[in-house]
Amino acid sequence: NAGVMQNPRHLVRRRGQEARLRCSPMKGHSHVYWYRQLPEEGLKFMVYLQKENIIDESGMPKERFSAEFPKEGPSILRIQQVVRGDSAAYFCASSPQDGSYEQYFGPGTRLTVT
Amino acid sequence: AQRVTQPEKLLSVFKGAPVELKCNYSYSGSPELFWYVQYSRQRLQLLLRHISRESIKGFTADLNKGETSFHLKKPFAQEEDSAMYYCALGGTYKYIFGTGTRLKVLA
Numbered sequence: 001n002a003g004v005m006q007n008p009r010h011l012v013r014r015r016g017q018e019a020r021l022r023c024s025p026m027k028g029h030s031h032v033y034w035y036r037q038l039p040e041e042g043l044k045f046m047v048y049l050q051k052e053n054i055i056d057e058s059g060m061p062k063e064r065f066s067a068e069f070p071k072e073g074p075s076i077l078r079i080q081q082v083v084r085g086d087s088a089a090y091f092c093a094s095s096p097q098d099g100s101y102e103q104y105f106g107p108g109t110r111l112t113v114t
Numbered sequence: 115a116q117r118v119t120q121p122e123k124l125l126s127v128f129k130g131a132p133v134e135l136k137c138n139y140s141y142s143g144s145p146e147l148f149w150y151v152q153y154s155r156q157r158l159q160l161l162l163r164h165i166s167r168e169s170i171k172g173f174t175a176d177l178n179k180g181e182t183s184f185h186l187k188k189p190f191a192q193e194e195d196s197a198m199y200y201c202a203l204g205g206t207y208k209y210i211f212g213t214g215t216r217l218k219v220l221a
Contacts, residue, residue, distance in 0.1 A: 003157075004157075031207070033207065033209075035209075035211075040213070041213055042118070042120075042200065042211035042212050042213040042214060043158075043200070043209075043211040044211070045208045045209060045210070048207050048208065055207075056207070056208065058208075059208075091158065095207075102148065102160045102163060103209060104160075105150075105157050105158040105159070106157060107156075107157045108157070
């Protein structure tokens with residue numbers, strides 16, 4: 001089992017461009033979580049998805065950010081019209097059930113907005 | 115409010131010395147607490163969870179509900195323990211992480 005995969009590992013975008021971050025959960029896992037880590041801060045919950053459903057997006061900024069987890073393919077975190085403040089590490093985690101069980105983390109995508 | 119506090123950003127100890135990484139939490143329900151570790155250039159991985167009461171790599175952590183703490187301890191630090199350590203509060207799917215403590219074990 002390859003574990004949770006994220007790509008790209010590093011992404012550089014200019015202000016105003018779009019960023020797409022991908023996450024493939026572990027085999028057999030149907031729950032995906034996205035976290036953001038700003039410099040000098042802990043990981044902060046953004047969104048929790050199951051296949052084709054957003055369960056909780058309370059941690060997502062109201063504008064420009066969206067997430068999906070389609071029936072086929074990876075989960076995608078999309079940031080439109082990026083700004084410098086979006087520069088952060090974005091981590092994806094997956095679990096076979098909800099948070100009663102541990103979440104397995106991907107290596108993260110480091111987004112840099114120039 | 116639910117919160118996890120790790121008061122130390124950096125903890126340096128000598129090899130063979132005892133280690134204690136502090137974690138305090140605020141949670142109104144029945145908490146599930148975890149310690150995650152991130153070695154250099156590796157992904158975050160689960161080290162301990164309070165439910166299992168295991169000892170992993172010589173580390174232990176006891177949940178103290180009276181003091182709302184879940185400190186991570188190891189009697190004799192090793193150089194390979196150098197890493198970032200994050201305390202996390204579960205209970206639901208929405209994990210709440212502390213800001214992390216960087217442990218440096220000096221030779």
